[in-house]
Amino acid sequence: MQTEAAARPRAWHEIVLAVLKANDVRLVPYVPDNVLKPLINAVHADPFFTAFATAREEEAIGIVCGAWMAGTRGIVLMQTSGFATLANVLASLPCAFQIPALMMISERGTLGEFNIGQAMVWRTMRPVLEALGMEHHVISRLDECEFICDRTIKQAVMTQQPAALILSPLLTGGKVVAPPKA
């Protein structure tokens, strides 16, 4: 008998959770985001993971870099505006020291953004990733989510280079509010 759960396609955060486990990525410091909420709840609920909030994204990058050097893999969860705070520490820590710091960025600021601040800072994300020469991939389709996550993590580890996974609103639905009435 096929259960309802088996028939239902896995949600993006269920796929990500499984890929993190399969790749032994255990440490999950984050600065929260509404879109990331189901993933944050899932890593807190699963004793495989050590998940906690940090005050700044920079701090979380330092934590996963230290953990990697001592033998534990981690990933930092953040949103677009958080990534915008990171250029200096990415350049001088994971890029310079060749540490596979992993990042998962919930993409705010595009495809229906309601906050102009988010829309403005969104413009800086890809130019910074490209300027730093960092591997980055956008996940926009459920059927590509597992492959992109899994291969990006494996390449980061094998090449000892940081990498960013960007969760597109096409995948997650993004954060939406109703437009104001005229």
Add this chain to the structure above:
Amino acid sequence: MSQSLTTAHNAKRMYRFDLMQRLTAQLRNEEAVIGGIGNTNFDLWSAGHRAQNFYMLGSMGLAVPIALGVALAQPQRKVFALEGDGSLLMQLGCLSTVATLAPKNLAILVFDNGVYQITGGQPTPAAGGADFAAIARGCGLANAVWAADEADFERLVQHCLETDGPHFIGLKLDDQPPVSQTERDPAQIRDRFMRGMGARKSKLPG
């Protein structure tokens, strides 16, 4: 541990290189030491390289977070974060994170000379009298103290080695410059540190 009577105002101003030598002389169990940006890690380097030393080259303010990551990854190993006062000011939030996670094996040493020594000695914005041990206590690191003098520092380091943390020691510094500069080769530093942590084995010598 009883509360020290030493305050930010009566703590002796000590020589950073001398403190580094005293610290590393007390380490006998492959304790990890994370040296923060600039003169802090320069004097750690000058005190003699250890396989378990990591020297930051940039990422100002991240000595404590890096040390926290090491401490979480290896709960059986004692980890020391060495951070400057200006650096800590850049990332004060990390003290709250450490207090919340409460890693038993982490000790934070803050080297407070009150200035950005490496850029010409400009006073930090804490010149108005910010007390880093008091800030740490306010963040939840209840036993944060200032070291009164060199002998007190050695006693406090021994306390870090023998008891559960997290620990926080504030150190007032004199104005002497660093002895030498760390070799700036981050990939080598990272590789050596990973070997020192037992996180990497390699047939390449070194």
